[in-house]
Amino acid sequence: GAVVSQHPSWVICKSGTSVKIECRSLDFQATTMFWYRQFPKQSLMLMATSNEGSKATYEQGVEKDKFLINHASLTLSTLTVTSAHPEDSSFYICSASGGRGSSGANVLTFGAGSRLTVL
Amino acid sequence: SQKIEQNSEALNIQEGKTATLTCNYTNYSPAYLQWYRQDPGRGPVFLLLIRENEKEKRKERLKVTFDTTLKQSLFHITASQPADSATYLCALGSGAAGNKLTFGGGTRVLVKP
Numbered sequence: 133g134a135v136v137s138q139h140p141s142w143v144i145c146k147s148g149t150s151v152k153i154e155c156r157s158l159d160f161q162a163t164t165m166f167w168y169r170q171f172p173k174q175s176l177m178l179m180a181t182s183n184e185g186s187k188a189t190y191e192q193g194v195e196k197d198k199f200l201i202n203h204a205s206l207t208l209s210t211l212t213v214t215s216a217h218p219e220d221s222s223f224y225i226c227s228a229s230g231g232r233g234s235s236g237a238n239v240l241t242f243g244a245g246s247r248l249t250v251l
Numbered sequence: 252s253q254k255i256e257q258n259s260e261a262l263n264i265q266e267g268k269t270a271t272l273t274c275n276y277t278n279y280s281p282a283y284l285q286w287y288r289q290d291p292g293r294g295p296v297f298l299l300l301i302r303e304n305e306k307e308k309r310k311e312r313l314k315v316t317f318d319t320t321l322k323q324s325l326f327h328i329t330a331s332q333p334a335d336s337a338t339y340l341c342a343l344g345s346g347a348a349g350n351k352l353t354f355g356g357g358t359r360v361l362v363k364p
Contacts, residue, residue, distance in 0.1 A: 138294070166351065175340065175356040176295070225294045238283055238344055240352060242294030 138243025153211045153246045155226030161206035162228035170223040182209040216250045255355035270328040274341035281343035331362045
């Protein structure tokens, strides 16, 4: 089935540094990937839609200069949290739709998530 | 504004019983509704999709209903098992916007042996 790999699974960094999270579709090509953020005991909040070969579309209230998204190939999207601060500490999850073995074009396959802790 | 509501209180249920979860939405006309399972510290995993013209969907011990008049979906886990303990999320999609989904807050289910 469709598999999305996300790396790293957890990262701890100092305030002011930048952190890059990778999201790969392992066995299918994903022209569109989605990045979500989830705070403890809260739901997934969509941050941005990552489109291969073009600029990402950000949701209202999400700073595009803070959360840089690059979707350079059909199997890889990256999220870079720039100048991270403690309030950026969260669980970041990527997802992609489609792929052989998935349950349909409208279904998302999620990565395992990346836990970011900013000290 | 669009709102998706799930019971934020945890659902504690005895093994073997049926767990029923509710997803209500307002100011939304979804083309389909999905249910996902999320375990702690993990990404959600797709369970079932039901379209606006479907009333009911089943998959093994899972059953989903969709009432577009009531703007509500019910998610049932029959013959529940401790391994079913997790948070269950409903998500709505319009069919447009590249499969963009909007998620509810999730309901945590705890199945006791």
